[in-house]
Every structure is written in structure tokens, then in C-alpha cells.
Amino acid sequence: MNADHPDTSSGTGGWTSPESRPDDVSRETSNAGWVASTPDDRDHHREALKSSVPEVDEDTPLAAQLALDARRRIELDGRRFPRPESTRIITVANQKGGVGKTTTTVNVAAGLARAGLKVLVIDNDPQGNASTALGLEHRAGTPSIYEVLVENEPIESAVQACPDVDGLWGVPATIDLSGAEIELVSLVSRETRLRKALDRYLEDRVSRGEERIDYVFVDCPPSLGLLTVNAFVTGREVLIPIQCEYYALEGLSQLLKTIELIKAHLNPELVVSTILLTMYDGRTNLAQQVAAEVRQHFPDQTLRTTVPRSVRISEAPSYGQTVMTYDPGSTGALAYLEAAREMAEHTVERADLR
Ligand code: ADP
């Protein structure tokens, strides 16, 4: 544990597949220890439990964090998120490296799946970090997004179920993808290949009678090349993770300009729907200033939930896991689950950035 960044863990945060805990039957939660028979009862119990968590002095950050985690655990345990009206396709982008794109992609995706939704992650970054975190096979030669983009293979031939999370699938990226940026240049409809492949996959699933996918996330490389352009043409929404540090906003205007160009020429539906502040340390003035500035510019898009710096979050990928399964009761897992809930419950069309 990092002394500067308390990363609390419940120890009782284990969770079972949402399928095994449908909303409308009696059940007992391991965390909160209550039994409730209807959704209304459960809301009532949640409120009672939350009000039993003592108020704490904001000057004691550890106590405050523990109280916040306790409330979140009560609020989120076993909760199912609403299904969107149609499949939401979300591109996670920021041309800066190391701002939390991949971490956000896999953890929000796992959070939504944990809450009962069907989620697909497309790893569109040659580094393959999302594939690693989701526990997907991605050795050279494994059917991957490269074959989909460059060789016209159907997505179905590359999809893998995530071993640890029910309702979560992924299309891996292998080392082959590092050549795709150049190979794509000479191919026909080079900007729309991913979109066509995904639209076909989603339609085929439904016509085969398989369950609809609720969310698709496309993880992008830290550049604005053809792989990212394909991701922007595929997505109907963009999620931008912003790291709360110096120069956080630098480069954002370039990103927004690129998105406007894509919108004007290739994908008129595209909107920046969501901004998530990552690696946030509320005790530093800098993080607070960056957060305030982002919220001032993008009040409708910025999620209320911020993701703290968390040792657990950064450890999880080396075990081929998201933090949702690696340490589901930890501060970081709860923050990502809360962010996922905000995204799922934000049903209103978000205003565009223009
Ligand atoms: P990107 O995909 O934008 O390049 P990553 O998601 O790979 O960024 O994150 C960069 C590094 O920061 C990774 O090592 C990741 O484990 C770590 N990291 C991301 N988010 C957090 C967090 N909230 N707390 C601690 N480490 C984090």
C-alpha cells in the first residue's frame, strides 16, 4: 500500500456474476449483510445503511476515503445498471500516452458487465495493453483486430470471452497491428473498415438470435493516425480520460479539432459525451485546479466521479485482470464502478462540445 494514497480494501468485496443475482429475487449481500425482497426494499435498506456511516471531518483524508468507500459499497453492491436503448459505441481517446485510456476502457467495461450488461472491448492499440488486462490471448498469430482491419476477417472470428467477467468480451490486438497504420494507407475505405466490421458483427449477432451487446468500447493508441481515425469513425461517442497534472489540457484542443474534422467528413453522429478525470489526488492544489478548469469548460461531459491514483489499479494488469476482479472492494474499483454507473444512468443526450 502506498502511504500517500490510501487504497482501502474491503476484504469482503467479492462479487458473484450478476446473472446469479437477478434484481427481483431475495438475496443476501456479503458486504452489507441485509436481506431485501424488492427493489424498493433494497433502496430503503441502502439509504438506512448509508446514513449509518458516520460523517467525518474532511481534514482527515483517510477517514473520509473510508467513509466514501463504505457508502459506495452499500450503494453499488449487486446493483444492476439500466440497459441503453440501443448499443452504445464509445471510443476512448486522448493522443497523450499514459493518461489512463486503457485502464479506463477495461475497468469501465468490466464495471458495466459486473452490473449485468453485455460489453465488448476492441483493443485497437498495437501495445495490446487492454488485451493483457482483460486476460485475452494475444500472442502473434492469434486472430485479432489486425485481421479484421487489414484482411477483412469478420470480428466474430477474433472475439474472445473474458475469462474472469461474465458478459464481457474482447477483440485482442497482437504485435501485427503495429504494421497496420502503414498497411491501411493503401487499402480501400481505409477510414471506415472498423465501423463496417463492427456494424456487421452487431447486426449478425441479433439476426442469429444472440443477446444484444449493450456497450462497445474501442481503446485507442496515443496518436491520431489511421487506427485512431477508424476508432472515431466507429464510435458514436468519445470518452476522453484526462490525467490531473501539468499540461493536462495541452493537446486537448488538437484532439477536439480532429474530432470536429471526423464529424464533418466521416461521422456526423460523433459526440464527445464523457470526460473522466483520472489519477486524481484531491489533496493537491494542482489536481483541484485542473479538475476545476476541465469542469468549467465541459460541465455536461465531465463525470462527477474522479478516479484516484491507486496501487491496486496499476497492479491488476500484471495479473491479467481488471481491478474489478483483482480487488473489487478497493477504492479504485469502487471509483471505476461508480463512473460506469454514471455513464449508464446518463440517459439524456449529452450536449456536444461545440
Ligand atoms: P494510456 O492507455 O492512456 O496510455 P494507461 O491506462 O495504460 O494509459 O495508464 C498508464 C499507466 O498508469 C499504467 O501503468 C497504469 O497502470 C497506470 N494507471 C492508470 N490509472 C491509474 C490509477 N488510477 N492509479 C494508478 N495507476 C494508474
Ligand code: MG
Ligand atoms: Mg493504452
